[in-house]
Amino acid sequence: xxxxxxxxxxxxxxxxxxxxxxxxxxxxxxxxxxxxxxxxxxxxxxxxxxxxxxxxxxxxxxxxxxxxxxxxxxxxxxxxxxxxxxxxxxxxxxxxxxxxxxxxxxxxxxxxxxxxxxxxxxxxxxxxxxxxxxxxxxxxxxxxxxxxxxxxxxxxxxxxxxxxxxxxxxxxxxxxxxxxxxxxxxxxxxxxxxxxxxxxxxxxxxxxxxxxxxxxxxxxxxxxxxxxxxxxxxxxxxxxxxxxxxxxxxxxxxxxxxxxxxxxxxxxxxxxxxxxxxxxxxxxxxxxxxxxx
Numbered sequence: 001x002x003x004x005x006x007x008x009x010x011x012x013x014x015x016x017x018x019x020x021x022x023x024x025x026x027x028x029x030x031x032x033x034x035x036x037x038x039x040x041x042x043x044x045x046x047x048x049x050x051x052x053x054x055x056x057x058x059x060x061x062x063x064x065x066x067x068x069x070x071x072x073x074x075x076x077x078x079x080x081x082x083x084x085x086x087x088x089x090x091x092x093x094x095x096x097x098x099x100x101x102x103x104x105x106x107x108x109x110x111x112x113x114x115x116x117x118x119x120x121x122x123x124x125x126x127x128x129x130x131x132x133x134x135x136x137x138x139x140x141x142x143x144x145x146x147x148x149x150x151x152x153x154x155x156x157x158x159x160x161x162x163x164x165x166x167x168x169x170x171x172x173x174x175x176x177x178x179x180x181x182x183x184x185x186x187x188x189x190x191x192x193x194x195x196x197x198x199x200x201x202x203x204x205x206x207x208x209x210x211x212x213x214x215x216x217x218x219x220x221x222x223x224x225x226x227x228x229x230x231x232x233x234x235x236x237x238x239x240x241x242x243x244x245x246x247x248x249x250x251x252x253x254x255x256x257x258x259x260x261x262x263x264x265x266x267x268x269x270x271x272x273x274x275x276x277x278x279x280x281x282x283x284x285x286x287x288x289x290x291x292x293x
Contacts, residue, residue: 035090035091035094036268039094039099042097043095046254047253048252048254050124050252051096051258053123054098058102059104060093060098060102060103061122062092062124063105063107063113063116063121063126063127063247064126064127065107066081067200068085068127068128069224069226070084070222070226070278071084071086071127071128071223071277072084072128081105082277083277084273084274084277084278085127085128085244086126087273088246088273089124090103091269091273092126092246096258108127109175109176109198110175110176110178111175111177112177113127114135114138114139114247117138117247124246125246125247128216128242129247130179130217130242130243131144131245132179135247136293138250139249140247140251140253140256142245142246142248142256142259142260143243143245143259143288144244144288144290145263145287145288146243146285147241147244148217148218148241148242149218149238149239149242150215150216150217150238150240150242151217151221151235151237152213152234153203153215153221153232153234153235154212154214154232155206155207155209158212160235162235162237162239163188167190167191168190170191171192171210171212172184172188172215173205173206173210173211173214174195175196175199175216176195176196176197178216180216181193199220200224202214202216203224203232207232217242219278221234243291260292263290267287270287274287
């Protein structure tokens with residue numbers, strides 16, 4: 001059962017008119033100018049308890065990351081959120097009839113994502129959330145909306161050039177509960193591992209010589225390297241495939257179908273969001289096919 005949520009009666013901008021959603025600009029998180037989508041009006045979504053709760057409260061609560069440049073980033077000075085994942089989350093909210101003023105973002109550590117959805121603390125989650133069979137036992141996923149692969153971030157003067165150099169004596173850091181840290185344990189058993197709540201803590205550990213490498217999805221690592229190119233670098237090629245999905249409460253098929261249809265019909269919107277946030281990386285972005293499992 002979902003916990004009681006405040007019914008603040010925040011008016012939906014979509015109820016009055018279709019409006020373009022603005023986006024923060026000029027931050028390390030990426031993304032500038034107006035969003036390439038509009039807020040839907042008169043949305044009907046039969047059979048979705050999650051949507052019914054959103055409508056009753058006038059608020060959509062979205063779990064995100066806030067320390068991943070160009071993906072999910074919170075500027076502590078301006079309090080503005082930017083990034084590819086954050087804009088995907090805004091797009092989903094807009095497709096449901098919620099404008100920016102009706103979104104309540106919550107930063108959820110990787111290890112707590114499933115529980116936040118199960119508890120009803122958030123309505124959905126968008127934040128480099130890899131689709132796995134284990135997670136699908138507790139929650140559902142829409143998408144995938146992005147495909148990347150596990151990579152390595154090392155010091156600029158490191159001898160590590162690829163995953164082939166992950167040998168005994170190397171200390172690799174990643175986020176607690178993440179898919180990448182489990183992959184290291186399973187496939188590189190001689191490697192030491194260090195876990196922190198966030199990837200940014202791992203990056204600080206790397207810069208301060210506490211660890212030898214940081215591993216997570218290469219898309220995330222590129223953002224960090226771009227911030228400190230003289231100190232850290234991404235090396236090698238991705239050595240896994242990670243499919244990012246939008247985490248949803250288990251069994252809400254109506255909401256999952258709605259988001260999947262939005263993704264399937266919104267190729268141009270997806271591309272514009274990618275270009276706005278990750279286009280400068282030089283890595284070409286291709287929208288993946290939705291998995292309607």
